[in-house]
Amino acid sequence: MDEGRRVSSSVTRPSVCVYCGARPGVGEQWLKQAHLMGEAIAARGWRLVYGGGNVGLMGAVADAALANGAEVVGVIPERLLTLEVAHQGLSELVVVQTMHQRKQRMAELSQGFVALPGGIGTFEELFEVWTWRHLGYHQHPIGLLNAQGFFDGLLSFLAQTETAGFTDPSQHAMLSVERDVDALLDRMAGAMHTSTGSFQLI
Template sequence: MKYIAVFCGSSSGNGGEFIEQATSLGEIIARKGYGLVYGGAHVGLMGAVADGVLSQGGEVIGVIPEFLKKKELEHKSITKIHVVETMHDRKALMNELSDAVIALPGGYGTLEELFEMLTWSQLALHKKAIGILNVNGYYDPLIEMSEKMIEKGFLKEEYRKLLIVESKVDNLLDKMHKFEPLKNDKWFEVK
């Protein structure tokens, strides 16, 4: 892993623990020698993770759609900014520029980004480690839903390994570094 894409909220959430964990994630990413690829904004958890990386002298690459840049959400202090046309272009470029993915807490957009990366992994379109930093159990209901998908036959058991879940940054990054992609590139089997 060289660059880690982080998907997260453009808001701070309720309570300071979300900002603290986003900042800590950024600091540790930089201290471990990784670069950050993220959505390019200066607000919310997005701004906190970028500021965490920058505080440790790390590299931060932002990818922001033009319409958000016009709303003055662009982080002006990052290493490099890519301005794209659409939200889809943003995801595609973030995927292209990164070697791994982490989701912090966020809303619909964060979930959509996370699920697209998981789907692409399931379809063997990439072989990146995908992690969730599960701050204060934020993602527990999502993990329960994934278990229900397996139980009800909508998700294969083997795909559970595509998502690495940890509540501590160091543990998450260590597991992601050791991640081994699924050997079976076949998406489904005809029975």
């Protein structure tokens, strides 16, 4: 694999990268939200880019997108092929060597980023791509699906960081937050179509 290759984010159809849990969570509501996200991405004619797993919310969002005719690209490190049970029914499965390569390749392939409920891996991916936006590595929209108020505590803490002077309103404005899948994607749609250039991480 040529790790020096850069993939333009200007593809024929908009691509959205979804970060979410490799676990299903407790209760059916989280899987339902993942299914709704996959269906909504397909309904818009967008391509789904995600972490390549076949389990938890990751598998659910991919299955829903595929079932509704979307192109789905998974990116997974070789070490996690078994651990995360790589999805074998994707349009394309990209295998890389490291987690860093995984996150960068997902970003290179995408014009927007959405975080669904998940665990520490989801949090890390969200904050990294948000930091990259702040530092000017990309100008793509970032969305947070606060389904069932899952992220209420995090959003409260983020407000505290602004009050304490460690973040500012311009950084918070980079994150679109909605409780409804369609409302979130509608907010991101215009920015996805107008964002230009390739993702470049030095």
